[in-house]
Amino acid sequence: MGDGSRRISGLATLQDAGPEQIAFVANLSYLKSLNNTRAGAVLLHPEHASECPVDHLELDNPYLGYAHLSRLFDPFLARPTGGIHPTAVVAEDARLGVGVEIGPQAVVESGVELGDEVVIGPGCVVGVNSRIGARSRLHPNVTVCHGVTIGERAILHSNCVIGGDGFGFAHDGKRWHKIAQLGGVVLGDDVEVGSCSSIDRGALDDTIIGNDVKIDSQVQIAHNVHIGDHSALAGCVGIAGSTRVGSNCMLGGGVGLAGHLTICDGVQVTGMSLVTNSIHEPGVYSSGTGAMQNAQWRKNAVRFKQLDDIARRLAKLEKRNQEG
Incomplete structure (x- = not known):
């Protein structure tokens, strides 16, 4: 939506984009930056179009749109000279x-x-x-x-x-x-x-x-x-x-x-x-444990070594309850 003749020369973030650059909104945490953006245009989902103060392209997957667009500005991907x-x-x-x-x-x-x-x-x-x-x-x-x-x-x-x-x-x-x-x-x-x-x-x-x-x-x-x-x-x-x-x-x-x-x-x-x-x-x-304070980790490490014994004792108690 907006001026279809607008010239875009590069990509940038919502916060840093200028009038000749295009930005995108793929993460809701960046919506707060949308109202103040200086970008020439923005890629965004249709549900956020009403919040955009500049020209914009509405896409169901703005991040995918950004991925395709980024390739147009990558000099390494230019046609080889041979x-x-x-x-x-x-x-x-x-x-x-x-x-x-x-x-x-x-x-x-x-x-x-x-x-x-x-x-x-x-x-x-x-x-x-x-x-x-x-x-x-x-x-x-x-x-x-x-x-x-x-x-x-x-x-x-x-x-x-x-x-x-x-x-x-x-x-x-x-x-x-x-x-x-x-x-x-x-x-x-x-x-x-x-x-x-x-x-x-x-x-x-x-x-x-x-x-x-x-x-x-x-x-x-x-x-x-x-x-x-x-x-x-x-x-x-x-x-x-x-x-x-x-x-x-x-x-x-x-x-x-x-x-x-x-x-x-x-x-x-x-x-x-x-x-x-x-x-x-x-x-x-997943496997492993998340990071924690060392003192807590050391306590847990001791408990890891006790798990087999605890499991055996629990099995005996369950068997006794079933028999009793």
């Missing part, structure tokens, strides 16, 4: 699509296939026989190891490693012996991997990350893990080997999954939880 920097090293047999851009000091090894408009940032390495789908982008210093397949429109942030060796060793009673990791990694379409995250290659079969999976920074995904479509992993999640996570799952920050588990579709695990058993029913799961 071309190979003189300092890049590209194998003669690498196959490059139309409009591929390869930055300074990047290395593209033998047998690599890059789809149309792929961007390989400065200092990246793309290993032997890897494939990267159209319009995918690698930020500076990403390492894609040998035999990795990445789908279309993927975004890999700086210093992530895709396809490093999984943690595989055999012990002879005295020392460890390395197990060669012979599988690869397959990333689906529209996957995003945060900075300094690692996705290990499989020991025999591939590690598989489904379509539209979003992985935050400093996440560790071990060998032979499978993650279903549309799942999201927040920072510092760790998933041990051969665990399968379903589709549309969300793992909060610091969540740990033990190895060889199955997590069904539609599971949410809250932050800092440790999952040691498979989950077969969708829903929200």
Whole structure:
């Protein structure tokens, strides 16, 4: 509603936006700032339109509208200019699509296939026989190891490693012996991997990350893990080997999954939880205790050790009452 010819040049918060910027209201706690905003326009839900003193766009999901709009102002997402920097090293047999851009000091090894408009940032390495789908982008210093397949429109942030060796060793009673990791990694379409995250290659079969999976920074995904479509992993999640996570799952920050588990579709695990058993029913799961004053925590820690004895005594009392 308002002036359809108004020119917008950027995005900002309700508090800081100026006349040539657009803001949004996705959280009711920010409604108090709406009356005083100087924004040129605001994205908001229709139920709040009457409270808006400036031009506005009414959307059932303003936050989703903001997400789409934000991409118009991101210079990194602009169409690549194409071309190979003189300092890049590209194998003669690498196959490059139309409009591929390869930055300074990047290395593209033998047998690599890059789809149309792929961007390989400065200092990246793309290993032997890897494939990267159209319009995918690698930020500076990403390492894609040998035999990795990445789908279309993927975004890999700086210093992530895709396809490093999984943690595989055999012990002879005295020392460890390395197990060669012979599988690869397959990333689906529209996957995003945060900075300094690692996705290990499989020991025999591939590690598989489904379509539209979003992985935050400093996440560790071990060998032979499978993650279903549309799942999201927040920072510092760790998933041990051969665990399968379903589709549309969300793992909060610091969540740990033990190895060889199955997590069904539609599971949410809250932050800092440790999952040691498979989950077969969708829903929200948590573990651990919330922070409290140390004195109270120490008392509770003592009680934790007493729980087994208390349970046994309670069972005896219940049995006695039933018999009496």
